[in-house]
Amino acid sequence: MEYTLTSMFGIQGEVAIVTGASRGIGKEIAIALASLGAKVVLVSVKPTYLFHTVTELQEKGFDVIGIPADTTKKDNVQAMVDLVAEQFGKIDILVNCAGVSHLENAVDFEEAMWDWVMEVNLKGTFLMCQAVGKYMVQRKKGRIINISSVLGLHGRAQDMAYAPSKAAMDQLTKSLAVEWAKENINVNAVAPTFTSNDVKIGLLGNQEKLDWVLQRIPKGKLCEMDWIVGPVIFLCSPCAEFVTGHILYVDGGWTIG
Structure with a gap:
């Protein structure tokens, strides 16, 4: 086999959706995908941040658009995904980066905050996978990457909802990977440790x-x-053709012990 950058890492012309893309990790991932030639749809529940980010990237010449959407609302998600599929004719990549956190002692942890974290981190991820997955199954092709956390494996005090939501996300990732493996859809997660941001x-x-x-x-x-x-990017690329159901820890060694 002949190895080239295109055959190994080429994602030119791919259509990617990135949630939580108006800032933070989601924004960086959107920039990377666009820099490598993908058409990127940035999704965020915060229209103002989204507008500024999309404008910034378009001024740099990147092929991006922005669609405000609440990923916890099924109708909202389906309408957004249908719009992307109609406009571009396909969806190749989904990166679920939308996430929230709340710290509070267990005995005082508010039910409303528990519901909020679980809805955004877990339900929202599933609804996105479900809506995009329908199109990927039709085409027998797709890459889904969920942004998890080392806290899905190692909890910490006061993190009563975020850590469980990421543990559940990891299991969702594996279950989807098993179900969609024969459909040529790879589902993986990237689980970083805490960032300087x-x-x-x-x-x-x-x-x-x-x-x-x-x-x-x-x-x-x-x-x-x-x-x-x-x-x-590795998990989005042809390099990861046979990688699915994997939780890739980007943690500086946190999970070694």
């Missing part, structure tokens, strides 16, 4: 929690967002 937006809370995280990462530092992009 988490510090900026306050997800780690305080210095004590930051120290707790750093002690558990053999590399001794937080993950940068662009270090997550490479594994996602």
Whole structure:
């Protein structure tokens, strides 16, 4: 076999949907896919952030559009996915990056917050997979990558909903991978550790929690967002033809022990 960049990593002309794409990891993944020649649909529940991000990327010459959508609402999801399929004639790649978190002691954890985290992280991911999967099954081709977390394997105090939601996402990933394997649809997850962006937006809370995280990462530092992009691109590419149902940890060694 002759190996070329195109045969190994080529995703030119592929149509990709990225949720949670208006900022953070989702935005970085959308930029990477567009940089490699994919047509990218950015999806976010926050229209203002989405408009600014799409405008920024279009001004750089990237082939992107934005569609505001609430991934927890089935009708909303189906309408958005139908629109993408109608406009582009296919959907090759889905990256589920939309996610939320809430920290609170277990005895005080509010039911409404539990429902919110589970709806966005788990239900929203399933609804996207379900809607996009129908089109992928028709074409016998597709790549789905769910953005999980090391906390799906290792919990932490006060993380009563986020960690369970990611553990469930991992099992959803494996179940879909089994069901759709014969349809030539690969379903995988990328599970990063905490990123430097988490510090900026306050997800780690305080210095004590930051120290707790750093002690558990053999590399001794937080993950940068662009270090997550490479594994996602790999799973989208022809290189990962025989990789499905896998949880790829991007964690600096967190899950070794």
